[in-house]
Amino acid sequence: MAQRKQLRVGNQWLYADDAERLLRDAIRIRDQEEQRHRIEGHVQPWWKRYVFSTDHKWIGLQYGFTALCFLLFGFCLMILMRLQLGWPGHAFSLMKILGENRAPGGVLLPEAYNQLGAMHGTIMVFLAIVPLAVGAFGNYVVPLQIGAPDMAFPKLNMISYWCYLPGGLVMLSSFALKDGTANSGWTSYAPLSVIATKGQTFWLFGMVLLITSSLLGSVNFIVTIIQLRAKGMTFMRLPFFVWAQLVTGFLLLLAFPPLEAAAVLQLMDRVAGTSFFLPSGLVISGQQLHNAGGGNPLLWQHLFWFLAHPEVYVLILPAMGIVAEVIANNTRKPLWGYRSMVGSVIFIGFMSFVVWAHHMFLTGMGTLISAFFQTTTMIISVPSVIILTALFISLYGASIRFTTPMLFALAFLPMFGIGGLTGLPLGLVTADLHLHDTYYVIGHFHYVVAPGTIFAMFAGIYYWFPKATGRKLNDFWGRVHFWGSFLCINGVFMPMFAQGLAGVSRRLYDGGIQYAHAKAIAEQTNPFMSISAIGLLVFQVPFIFNFFANVLAAMRGKKNVDDNPWQATTIEWAATTSPPLGHGNFAVLPVVHRGPYEYNCPECTTTDFVPQHAEIAAVPPPGGGMLPEAAVAQREM
Numbered sequence: 001m002a003q004r005k006q007l008r009v010g011n012q013w014l015y016a017d018d019a020e021r022l023l024r025d026a027i028r029i030r031d032q033e034e035q036r037h038r039i040e041g042h043v044q045p046w047w048k049r050y051v052f053s054t055d056h057k058w059i060g061l062q063y064g065f066t067a068l069c070f071l072l073f074g075f076c077l078m079i080l081m082r083l084q085l086g087w088p089g090h091a092f093s094l095m096k097i098l099g100e101n102r103a104p105g106g107v108l109l110p111e112a113y114n115q116l117g118a119m120h121g122t123i124m125v126f127l128a129i130v131p132l133a134v135g136a137f138g139n140y141v142v143p144l145q146i147g148a149p150d151m152a153f154p155k156l157n158m159i160s161y162w163c164y165l166p167g168g169l170v171m172l173s174s175f176a177l178k179d180g181t182a183n184s185g186w187t188s189y190a191p192l193s194v195i196a197t198k199g200q201t202f203w204l205f206g207m208v209l210l211i212t213s214s215l216l217g218s219v220n221f222i223v224t225i226i227q228l229r230a231k232g233m234t235f236m237r238l239p240f241f242v243w244a245q246l247v248t249g250f251l252l253l254l255a256f257p258p259l260e261a262a263a264v265l266q267l268m269d270r271v272a273g274t275s276f277f278l279p280s281g282l283v284i285s286g287q288q289l290h291n292a293g294g295g296n297p298l299l300w301q302h303l304f305w306f307l308a309h310p311e312v313y314v315l316i317l318p319a320m321g322i323v324a325e326v327i328a329n330n331t332r333k334p335l336w337g338y339r340s341m342v343g344s345v346i347f348i349g350f351m352s353f354v355v356w357a358h359h360m361f362l363t364g365m366g367t368l369i370s371a372f373f374q375t376t377t378m379i380i381s382v383p384s385v386i387i388l389t390a391l392f393i394s395l396y397g398a399s400i401r402f403t404t405p406m407l408f409a410l411a412f413l414p415m416f417g418i419g420g421l422t423g424l425p426l427g428l429v430t431a432d433l434h435l436h437d438t439y440y441v442i443g444h445f446h447y448v449v450a451p452g453t454i455f456a457m458f459a460g461i462y463y464w465f466p467k468a469t470g471r472k473l474n475d476f477w478g479r480v481h482f483w484g485s486f487l488c489i490n491g492v493f494m495p496m497f498a499q500g501l502a503g504v505s506r507r508l509y510d511g512g513i514q515y516a517h518a519k520a521i522a523e524q525t526n527p528f529m530s531i532s533a534i535g536l537l538v539f540q541v542p543f544i545f546n547f548f549a550n551v552l553a554a555m556r557g558k559k560n561v562d563d564n565p566w567q568a569t570t571i572e573w574a575a576t577t578s579p580p581l582g583h584g585n586f587a588v589l590p591v592v593h594r595g596p597y598e599y600n601c602p603e604c605t606t607t608d609f610v611p612q613h614a615e616i617a618a619v620p621p622p623g624g625g626m627l628p629e630a631a632v633a634q635r636e637m
Contacts, residue, residue, distance in 0.1 A: 052162070054154035055583055059161050060140030061468065064461075066165055067132035071454075072540075073172075074123035077116050079537055082492075084108045086530025088510035102180060113509035114183040115199070119171070121186030122203065125311065126210050127168045129453055133318035134214075134252070135164065137460050138221060138245045140468065144572030145239050147230025147592065147613075149584045152223040160216035167209030174202035185507070187308070190277035190300040191292075194269045195284055204267045211260040218252035221245055230571070230613075232592035236342070237612065239570050239596040240335060243342050244321030247349040248314050254353070255310035262303035269295070298363055305356040313352045315449055317345060319412065319456030320387055326409040326459050327391055329568050331398035332608055334597040337390040344383035351380040361432045370429050377427030384420055388413060403566075404478030408459035411486055412452060419447030422497065437507075440500020443493050451489045458482075458543075463566070470559035470578050471550045477542040484539030491532030495525040554579075567609055570596050574611030 005016040053059060083092050091106035102112035143151055151157045174181035182203035184193035193200055225246045229238075238246075265276040275295040282292035328335050335341065357365065357373040391413060400406065422444040425431035435441065458481075466472050504511075504518040511526045512518030553560075564573045572580075575590040590613035594603075598610040 052158055054150075054158050056139050056143050056151045056154070056157060057468070057580060057585075059157050060136050060138075062161050063131050063135030063139055063164070064137075066161075066168070067128050067136055070123055070168055071128035071132065074120050074128055075537065075540075077120040077123070079533055080108070081113065081116050081120065082530040082533040084113055084509060085511040086527045088513060101178070108509070110509040111183060112180065114185075114507070115180045117507060118182045118185050118188075118203075119175075122171065122182070123168075124449070125186065125315070126207070127171070129315055129449065129457070130214070130311070131164055132457050133315060133453070134221075134245065134248055135161070135217060137241075137318060137322065137457075137464070138217075138248075141464060141572060142221065142242055142245050143224060143228070144467075144576060144580060144585060145242050145570055145596075146225060146228065146233055147571055147575070147586065147590045148224055148228035149586065149589075151220050152228055153220050156216050157220050160213045160220070163209045163213035163216065167206045167213060170202055170209065171206035174199040177202070187304055188266070188300075189304075190266060190269070190297045191279065191282060191295075193300075194266060194277055195289070201267065201270055204263045204270070207263045208260060208267075211256045211263070214252045214256050215260075218249040218256075221249035222253065225249070230590050230592050233612075234592075236339070237592055237595050239321075240324040240338065240341060240345075241318070241321030243345055244317040244324075247345050248317050251310045251314050251317075251349055251352065255307045255314075258303045259307035262300055266300065298360075301360055301363065302357070305359045306353070309356040309359070310352040312448065313348055315453045316416070317348070319416075319453040320345070320391075322456045322460040322463070323391065323409045323412050325570070326405045326463050327394055328597045328599070329463075329566050330401040330403055330406040330409075331394055332401075332599045333394060333398050334595070334599060334601070335390065336393040336396075337386070338595070338597070341387050341390050344386045347383045348380065351376060351383075355380055358427050358432075361429050362436055367429075374427060374429055378424070381420065381424060381427075388417060388420070403462075404473065404475055404482060405459040405463035407479065407482045408455045408462065411482070412455045412459065415447055415451035415455060416453075419444055419449075419452050422447065434503070435500055437505055438500035439496040439504050439506050442506050443496030443500060446493045446496070450493065451486070455485075458485075461547075465547075465550070466561045466565050467572060467578050467580070469550060469554035470561065471554050472561050472565060473546050473550055477546040481539060481543040481546070484542075485536060488532045488536035488539060492529050492536060495529055499525060567607075569598050569609050569611050571612050575613050 050058065053062075080095065080098075083090075083094065089107060092108075093106055095103035095106045095108050098108070098112060102109055102115070108116075139151070139157065143149070171181075177197070177199055179197035179199065181199035182188065182193075182196065184196050184200060188200065188203065225238075225242060265274070268274040269276055269278060269291075273291040275291050275293050277297050277300045278289065278292035278295040279297060280293040282289040324335055324341070355373060355376045357369065358377045361370055361373075395410075422440070426435055426441065426444060462473055462478055499512075499518075499521055502518065502521045504515075504522060508514075508518075512522040559578075561578070563576070563578045565578075566573065568574065571590050571592070576586055581587065592612045593615055594610065594612055596612055598604070598612070600608050601610060603610050
């Protein structure tokens with residue numbers, strides 16, 4: 001019997017006929033890829049390239065632009081509310097855009113104020129910040145940072161966006177209804193939400209679409225990060241931002257289905273005559289509700305908060321990831337305690353599912369169960385403190401570059417610290433009895449989300465804008481945007497702590513001036529807070545101008561930076577062009593040799609950083625761009 005010849009391929013021995021078969025398969029796959037790129041790059045119609053695109057980068061941009069539009073709209077609703085709170089009962093011409101049935105003569109009605117409050121919260125959380133943090137930054141940056149050619153399921157990725165946008169539009173279309181939009185708060189507590197106006201039905205339909213979008217996206221992120229990492233990209237070499245997105249993906253996957261089920265059940269109560277959340281003997285306007293009976297309003301609260309507390313970490317974990325990337329790059333130091341930060345973010349993800357009922361201390365669920373959730377709430381604050389402390393220690397001894405993204409990242413640290421510390425009393429049953437449903441709660445939550453998470457989002461926009469466009473945003477206008485926003489946003493939310501400690505209830509359309517205990521402090525603080533809110537709106541104008549001016553310049557092909565303007569080590573900067581290539585991202589798939597933050601390391605002989613994919617330290621080519629090592633990195637077949 002004749003012996004079969006063997007060939008050595010890399011570090012493996014193959015029979016010659018097997019090697020020939022693999023070569024034929026490789027050539028076939030290459031030809032298919034080249035044909036696909038020719039079709040997608042030159043023949044594909046514009047609606048398929050730009051509207052129903054399956055490229056993760058374009059989908060990330062779609063998410064980002066849509067979320068920023070929703071963010072601006074939700075912010076404008078807040079301005080209308082602040083006008084009413086600052087000067088209750090006054091007529092404002094601006095209010096007339098709501099129509100005579102909501103603001104007759106420009107005076108906002110109490111029921112219209114409730115509608116603005118419900119939609120402001122819903123838009124900012126579900127339509128703006130989460131899609132921006134996960135859909136935009138996650139979609140655009142994560143595949144580039146792990147060396148993946150695209151998301152694991154590109155078509156699923158496209159479908160997730162096209163569930164998100166219609167979901168938002170369905171919600172906003174309820175403003176055109178005669179009775180207005182949802183008015184039961186962003187929490188939509190039953191049974192009031194079950195008997196509310198038709199706008200609540202639109203809210204529920206929109207919520208089902210939004211949750212479906214998040215579920216599709218979360219599956220995509222988890223599979224992509226686990227399966228499509230570049231060669232050598234071990235879990236402990238992942239950038240911290242990728243770790244944050246991975247844990248966030250699990251939170252979305254596990255926490256959103258209960259709320260989707262709850263939304264469907266409430267929708268059935270409203271349109272099909274069921275009674276999942278309607279208690280027996282419910283009387284409305286003197287008439288007994290016939291389909292009410294056997295339902296439990298507290299069931300809605302449990303299902304809602306089982307999502308909504310992990311949702312807080314869906315907001316904050318990507319923000320922490322962005323801040324970590326910006327701080328490491330601008331301190332030119334490795335992150336202090338990288339492994340402890342990774343362990344903390346995983347522990348946060350686990351613990352976030354056992355703290356939800358601290359929102360329900362006033363429901364009378366019993367001292368034993370209250371003590372359990374009080375304890376878990378105190379425990380979950382520990383990993384957040386570890387991450388924040390690690391970021392503070394990373395600043396020690398650093399030669400900090402005070403770039404615009406670094407300013408926003410630095411502001412995130414004390415702002416999130418204030419939000420976290422003021423949340424501790426709310427986790428204690430005794431303190432929460434007094435502070436629950438007061439402006440103290442509003443101040444705490446907004447310090448986490450507004451000067452906290454949103455500042456981190458701005459840091460990410462300024463940091464990765466050159467990656468997407470090849471242009472830096474103007475630094476002068478960026479600083480104007482930062483300092484104006486920083487001062488005004490504290491002017492809006494800091495007085496809320498004093499109002500809450502004085503016992504001023506939230507959701508009062510006149511800010512509390514009708515109550516003796518609240519009148520004095522409301523009259524002293526509300527006008528100042530409203531003026532600060534108007535100032536905050538004014539200071540977004542430089543950002544909007546800066547953003548669109550540079551987008552238009554980029555569309556004309558005018559680059560003003562090199563491929564790696566921040567001299568970063570992570571491979572989304574060091575191994576790709578800016579803007580990146582089309583489908584595939586990398587001319588040569590990178591091979592990762594080290595961790596993500598090799599700044600001022602022993603290998604840094606000629607520069608103060610070594611990219612993850614560089615085999616040895618090397619001097620970047622003139623004008624920046626890809627290092628020579630990228631050209632010799634082995635292609636993965």
